[in-house]
Amino acid sequence: MSADTSSAIGPVESGSLYDVDNPAPLIEAPRKRTGKTPRATRGNFEMAAWLFMRLSGVVLVVLVIGHLLIQLVLDGGVSKIGFAFVAGRWASPFWQVWDLLMLWLAMLHGANGLRTVINDYAERPNTRLWLKGLLYTATVFTILLGTLVIFTFDPNIR
């Protein structure tokens, strides 16, 4: 019975290119989701970052446009800028706070923006790690140096 059945089946039209000894190439998934989505564990850093971008952006519009107006447009424009001009402005705590706020917000805003760009475009984990390391180092260095200068600025230097 079984012999009859198998003899009734014709030969396969054309043999497969591949068999046990010569298997078809395995296609690896370029991307894979984990089987189960992990629960949010470390707070809501992404939400905080997203909110910070919006809020700091609004504040920065005021700070930066004001800064550009004072530095480049009003009262003689760019030609008035010199050591004395900066020293005169930083004598007032108001401008110290203005510049400090602008430094911190702009640096963190830009750094967070670049962080998302790296997250979106760096494909290999190693590239990501190095680019972010470089970014964070540069950000921390610039923020610390700028803060140091604003707080320890001495108009009677030289």
Add this chain to the structure above:
Amino acid sequence: MATPVLDKAEAESSASPYITVTFRIRRFNPEVSEDAVWEDFAIEIDPKERVLDGLHKIKWDVDGTLTFRRSCAHGICGSDAMRINGKNRLACKTLIKDLNPEKPITVEPIKGLTVLKDLIVDMEPFFQAYRDVMPFLVTKGNEPTRERLQSAEDRERFDDTTKCILCAACTSSCPVFWNDGQYFGPAAIVNAHRFIFDSRDEAGEQRLEILNDKDGVWRCRTTFNCTDACPRGIEVTKAIQEVKRALITRRF
């Protein structure tokens, strides 16, 4: 006066509606070659027909090895999303005359998912993200003996996102999804939105928590690719932003 008009109509109806259209299809067969290649098929077809009809003509009359998914062929099942002339569309809702048939019509599989053969991709990561947002009604307490009633206004709140057919045109047009495929993707968020804003559902908080993940809604860059790609005209990006707003207003 009437005669020339009639003549003209007769001449038009006697002329063949068929034109020659070139389909440039991205072919991939892992049993033949590891590389995907473009293959051109020139076929005679009425420009008022759809791209899907062209694919059928190729598969049935020219090359039976051409592989693609389609089920209902009328824009409801969401099986035949593909990249046609560089844009994600349903082959069954795209007329050839709307695509400039003078030039070759390129047909590719949707991006960001593993191609299995020709136009077929592995949809598993897409459906995994869909399952992760719990796309089903969750309620507490006793079951009512009749329907769960809802006012027309409450129904209207999430009406837009009920139209999703899970074709993956939005998710596979999202550049953030293309990167590592870990982002939930617009389709999953749309289907979460459908239940988060449903007054009968009681797991909205849980779904919001899932989408608060680092691969959740905060990775959306509002590029609007998803809204442009959606064959059902869902305002996908708007739905994602509504989920973001819900997350922020609930917490603060």
